[in-house]
């Protein structure tokens with residue numbers, strides 16, 4: 001998994017820990033173009049004119065009253081996401097380019113969680129008055145980079161001015177074969193529970209940036225201390241969707257019985273699967289995958305590491321179940337970890353701690369114990 005991660009890093013990481021470039025950029029003499037100088041139509045044209053259509057299912061993209069898509073023998077999957085400044089992101093430390101990238105990727109992740117392939121997005125923005133054309137160029141640069149990497153077409157959207165901050169609404173359309181779609185409600189007793197990647201890093205990245213923001217508090221020459229914590233920042237600012245896992249499972253002929261992406265935390269997502277499938281589960285604390293940087297940071301913050309991994313959220317890893325009989329086959333899949341198994345609903349949803357104690361999983365986690 002690490003090797004894979006480093007490879008991806010070399011290939012596509014072009015962002016740098018920018019942190020605290022602080023919006024609006026105070027000390028640059030970058031030419032700033034007012035959005036009003038282009039007008040709404042001019043702005044859309046300016047931001048979308050370089051887009052080239054990649055998918056056969058996109059018959060018509062930006063430029064008419066509606067996009068035209070064709071899904072022939074496939075099912076169409078649709079997911080949408082709303083992100084509001086001050087609620088979902090803080091522009092003090094989130095660069096617009098990263099925000100554009102992440103806004104797209106979190107939608108792709110939902111399509112992969114259905115065992116589908118994302119193909120098109122529409123992007124609607126509420127733009128705050130303090131934004132310049134250059135700011136939107138940055139946002140679109142991140143957005144289009146994600147589209148390029150994941151093979152998705154940007155086919156439409158809308159823009160309006162906003163009085164309350166930056167608002168982003170993205171809808172993603174994807175495709176899947178009817179008999180290959182994986183829902184949340186088909187986990188069976190004795191199925192094995194797997195999770196991809198590692199958990200809790202994005203949450204610790206957020207804690208780290210919040211801490212530095214508090215320390216910074218308006219100082220002019222502040223350099224935040226992020227050395228040795230790059231992975232945490234990257235997981236928070238520039239997450240990836242697990243396209244690779246969906247492909248690996250498919251190539252090995254493995255169809256999960258249920259699947260979900262981890263946006264709200266392992267505990268909450270596992271409960272979604274159990275509730276909707278009418279089953280219980282048992283997972284093992286010692287099996288939850290956690291990166292070294294996450295563990296170190298949690299210790300510095302005096303936080304319970306397991307709580308962080310269970311409830312942190314924004315990992316965008318895949319959580320899925322497979323029949324017990326596929327156990328050996330699953331061992332050939334890299335980057336996933338067996339964390340437990342599904343049981344009867346009457347047995348409850350439990351975490352087995354390192355000392356053997358059984359702790360009931362709740363959507364809020366078990367903070368009371370930390």
Ligand SMILES: [Mg+2]
Nearest residue numbers: 110113261263
């Ligand atoms: Mg989801």
